[in-house]
Amino acid sequence: MLAQQRQTAILDLVRRHGGVRVSDLVREFSVSDMTIRRDLENLAQRGLLAKVHGGATTLAPGSTDEPGFAAKSVRQQAEKEAIARRAASLVSPGTAIALSAGTTTWTLAHQLLDVPGLTVVTNSVPVAEVFYHNGRVDQTVVLTGGIRTPSDALVGPFAVTAIRSLNLDQLFLGVHGINERSGFTTPNLMEAETDQALVAAARRLVVLADHTKWETVGISTIARLDEADVVVSDAGLPASARAALDGLVGQLLIAGEENDGAAR
Incomplete structure (x- = not known):
């Protein structure tokens, strides 16, 4: 080993x-x-x-604890790979999607390199680099401007202004935590505002979160649970979390399990 x-x-x-x-x-x-x-x-x-x-x-960790991208990238790698593969199946060629910052969305980016005609909007430097190094000419990548956070997200008024002019088919949102009362959260106040702009710009919200995000709470809420059309998690998600999410989100998908939650 x-x-x-x-x-x-x-x-x-x-x-x-x-x-x-x-x-x-x-x-x-x-x-x-x-x-x-x-x-x-x-x-x-x-x-x-x-x-x-x-x-x-x-x-x-407290509600403002924000690990760096490198620190988060070694956590729950197998779960993130499974979530990314499941989420990639939701992406159709020729669509306009957004990938928020995060290591799970970064993992998803690798799964989308062969999707033709894709337009990707992201506020993540590492996500943009994945597509840039792939060099596929029929894919368009839009990287927002902004202030760089410890998790390599670009946030702030420049990012928000750019995002608000867009109309996107789907947003794939990585989150710091999920809680019934607090919703989908982040430890960074400026990142919350930028993510909220992404949520508003997309017709469909897909949240990517491994099981460790359940009952973790960041200082700022991005969106309520019932605003998510789809949540993609992994088999480690406890039964209590599944029951809570099943009653609130549009659809709960568990990567690696055949019986995905039905849309409500």
Whole structure:
């Protein structure tokens, strides 16, 4: 197992159990104590967990905590890939779509490189780079201007003004958290305003969110749950979350499961 794969697995264990012991990780991965300690040091330096005596624990993010793009890109990679594949099936050739900033939408961008005649509007520098490096001449990419956030989103009045003049078929929105009362949220106030403009510009709202986003709350609400036409999540989404979303969103799709939620 490569170091990056092992560290991703360690981070998943920390998130699922709230904490891990070095001794348990040594047995789990059949490596030395020193190797595990280096892994934990690496993850702690990237702001992904907190080192404690003999192990590591999860960080306790507040409503304004905003991890950087690199930090978020190593979280729930398998789930994001599954969500992206499912979401890509909703995109038709020759349509105009928007991809908000985020690592899940960035993963989706890779799945859309072969869709012909696509026009993509995004406020994400990494998403725009995916299409730019692909170099497909029948795809048009529009990158909004704005102020760059830690998650590599372009936000603020320049971005909002550009977006408000557009009419889009679908918006694929990545979010920081989902909560019944607070809706779809972000930890960045300016990003919320930009995302709200994207929601208003699109005829259809598709939210992409892995199971860890449930009951996470950012400081600012982007949209209510009942404003989403579709929510795409993964098999780790708990039954209580599925029941709540089924009653509020237009359609709940679970990546990797044959029985997707029916539209209401």
